[in-house]
Amino acid sequence: MSLHAAPLAEIPTRTAELVRIILPKGNTITQLRDCFGAVYSDDQFRSLYPTRGQPAYAPWRLALVTIFQFLEHLSDRQAAEHVRTRLDWKYALALELEDLGFHYSVLSEFRARLVAADQGEMLFNTFLQACRDHHLLKPGRQRTDSTHVLARMRVLNRLELIGETLRVALDDLATVIPETLCQVIPAAWWARYSRRVEEGNLPHSEPSRSELAQTIGEDGFFLMTSLLNDTALNPLLDRPALAMLRQVWLQQFQRELSGLGVTQIKLRAQEDTPPAESRRCTPHEAEARASIKRHTRWQGYKVHFTECCDEAGPRLITHVKTTPATQPDVQVNDTIQTELIARALRPETHLVDAGYLSGDGLVESQARGIDLVGPLRESSSWQSRTADAFDLSAFVI
Incomplete structure (x- = not known):
């Protein structure tokens, strides 16, 4: 996708006339357009797109759709459908009545570009400046409060956490050293870690669950030791999936020397695990943490x-x-x-x-x-x- 910035389009005459007939008093969407105009311009998004390639859908329109989508609590599919069928949206986006809009996946691609370029706040600041220009922003009295944001993850118990962490590390290694990995790990691991741990039949009895946790712990230490002992494979320990494996194993397991000098691996007691601010919840989202605020846990x-x-x-x-x-x-x-x-x-x-x-x-x-x-x-x-x-x-x- 490339961006060929074009001047902002005027609202088509037929679209404007039909909206005035059907919505003589307007609604929130049409009033936003009448008061603030288009708000955004393609030039603001120039850094998000290459200069060559298939022309991208006008980003100023996608920015407005993102705002309308938030206002009306719509999914991407619903928002794309509204662009095709809603007169007030066509009016705000300056589209002809026959315009069919875009495929819903364009919205997620647009958001991904904003996130990758760290430009998400630009949408917010631009709209805030428009409010300031229209004398709507009076910051004399303000209030602040916080709320929770859920991570994109399924809540895992300890057994699922360690099993999934090891599986993710093995999947990552399989993309860089597939042949070496086949030589290092036992054949039984393929059945144990070939799919997401929550998709398997985990044991229900406490002794069986403890035995499986012990096995997973030993497998994880075996993998890390194998990489550590091979100087050619040492750099792989710095990969994010392997770094997560080391952190989770440090937090969930402890190694002790028995009287015979044999190292024993034990799952830590719950009270011996790190505090919530440093404890990992999932291998898929390293920054996510568990917390509680009054009666809300997340x-x-x-x-x-x-x-x-x-x-x-x-x-x-x-x-x-x-x-x-x-x-x-x-x-x-x-x-x-x-x-x-x-x-x-x-x-x-x-x-x-x-x-x-x-x-x-x-x-x-x-x-x-x-x-x-x-x-x-x-x-x-x-x-x-x-x-x-x-x-x-x-x-x-």
Whole structure:
């Protein structure tokens, strides 16, 4: 796909006339087009496409479709169908009534280009600037809160985790050293690790599950030792799949010397595994972590949204920050305020919940000219849990 940037198209006369007949008062989609225009231009996406090849579908239209898709909670297939059949979408995208749009896979390819070029935030900033140009953005009073983001993964138990991690490592090695791998690993491994571990019939009894975990642990150490002992294969240990194997085995297994000098491999007790912020959940997504917030448990990430909340103005999101699921909210507050100030969006009042509030944060916010407002966290000291003790509520400054 190549990009041949073209001037923004005017809304076709027939499309505009029919929309005015059917939607005389308009709707959200047509009003967005009338108020903001096309918002994006092909030139903004020039770095995402090569200069030669089959012409790509106009990226400014795909950017708008991505926004409409989010507004109406649509899948890629549904969004592509709306481009073909919805008059208000044709109006906003400046399409002729007969235009059949594009195949739904074009949307995922467009998003992949944005992610690969780290240009996803460009869509957000461009639309935010359009709101600023129309005097809709008044950052005087803003609030921040976080929510969970699920990783693209099936939740694995410990047995599934170690089995799938070893299978992924073997699949990776099979792409680079297929012949050597056949010579190194026993024939029985092909039946054990030839398909995803959750697709197999895992044992149900605890002794059988422990025996299988022991076998998988020994197989993993055998594979890593074989690579380590061959100087020609040593560099393979730095491949991401093998690095993940080393990390998971370090977290899930321990090796002990018996009285006869024989190394024994044991699955670690649950309380002996690393804390959640460093513990791996899946070999398919190295950054995903397990976390809990109040009554919600999940594996993935955490996203922090900041929005304008002045009663007289619209609710516009001004900042988005994604962090590891285990990172405390209080550690993100400084970053959020610094980035808002850098984009000329400094709030006069910053509303947060108790997770973002700290004494240092109050002082630092005041130095930035920001009034940080939120509830204090409940005390977890032993004094607060003892009837005759003096906790913080007994003192007034």
